[in-house]
Amino acid sequence: MQYKMTHQIRALVAVGAGVLLLAVPAQASAIIVHEGWDLLNTGAGTVFNGIPLQGVPLGNYNFGSGNVPVGSTDTIVQRLEPVLTSPDTIQFQLVALQLKTAVPVDLGAGPGYYYITLSSGTPSLGTMEITGSGPGGGTFDTHNFDVYFDVRYGSLTGPIVTSSSVTLGSSGTSWGRTPTGPVVIDGVNHNLNGSNSDEDFWVIGVLSETGLNAAHILVPVPEPSTFLAGFLLTGLMGGSMVMRRFRRNAAPIADRS
Numbered sequence: 001m002q003y004k005m006t007h008q009i010r011a012l013v014a015v016g017a018g019v020l021l022l023a024v025p026a027q028a029s030a031i032i033v034h035e036g037w038d039l040l041n042t043g044a045g046t047v048f049n050g051i052p053l054q055g056v057p058l059g060n061y062n063f064g065s066g067n068v069p070v071g072s073t074d075t076i077v078q079r080l081e082p083v084l085t086s087p088d089t090i091q092f093q094l095v096a097l098q099l100k101t102a103v104p105v106d107l108g109a110g111p112g113y114y115y116i117t118l119s120s121g122t123p124s125l126g127t128m129e130i131t132g133s134g135p136g137g138g139t140f141d142t143h144n145f146d147v148y149f150d151v152r153y154g155s156l157t158g159p160i161v162t163s164s165s166v167t168l169g170s171s172g173t174s175w176g177r178t179p180t181g182p183v184v185i186d187g188v189n190h191n192l193n194g195s196n197s198d199e200d201f202w203v204i205g206v207l208s209e210t211g212l213n214a215a216h217i218l219v220p221v222p223e224p225s226t227f228l229a230g231f232l233l234t235g236l237m238g239g240s241m242v243m244r245r246f247r248r249n250a251a252p253i254a255d256r257s
Contacts, residue, residue: 034192137176
């Protein structure tokens with residue numbers, strides 16, 4: 001009788017252990033790259049169709065907990081998903097952009113400085129295929145990067161001369177774990193897992209994006225982490241037909257002083 005009871009108890013324990021094992025979820029994949037933000041610069045020397053561009057520093061940016069200083073950053077990309085394997089494809093969004101022409105030009109509203117900002121109505125999204133793991137980093141490609149932007153006359157908040165979009169892509173850009181820019185913010189682009197840099201992601205060198213009938217290369221700048229934003233003038237300065245369209249669509253400006 002005692003043996004029978006002991007045997008029954010062992011059977012119950014075995015069944016219970018099996019149920020317990022079934023209740024425990026499979027171990028999650030290791031995170032190679034955490035979600036986060038890339039704070040980037042458009043350096044002096046960026047030229048498109050002979051018209052030089054320059055970044056306009058954001059100064060501060062709100063990543064969700066109030067404004068924090070971001071220095072000379074003029075472009076911010078947010079990675080919206082973690083990278084769980086290699087390679088892995090994730091979605092990203094261009095969340096901030098401020099550019100201006102470095103010299104006076106006429107893009108349809110008269111001579112002066114023109115500014116490029118993100119359009120507020122449609123998010124600028126793309127996908128990023130990231131390869132690599134461990135401390136050495138790897139490379140990444142971007143695909144179907146649809147950028148929606150406004151061209152403004154006179155200031156970042158000036159009247160919109162025109163709005164447009166461009167689809168971009170890039171390949172073979174290097175990334176690593178070590179900070180490559182002057183703006184390092186814990187929880188934003190540094191120590192993304194809360195304790196160390198094992199899941200950080202930093203663009204190394206120059207990120208070049210190409211669009212339809214356009215190739216764009218940003219010269220290196222003192223800040224090693226750079227982003228090509230001159231591509232946004234694709235379709236804006238590409239030829240006389242585009243310029244004529246600008247002039248037809250230009251909103252009247254009462255005061256250009």
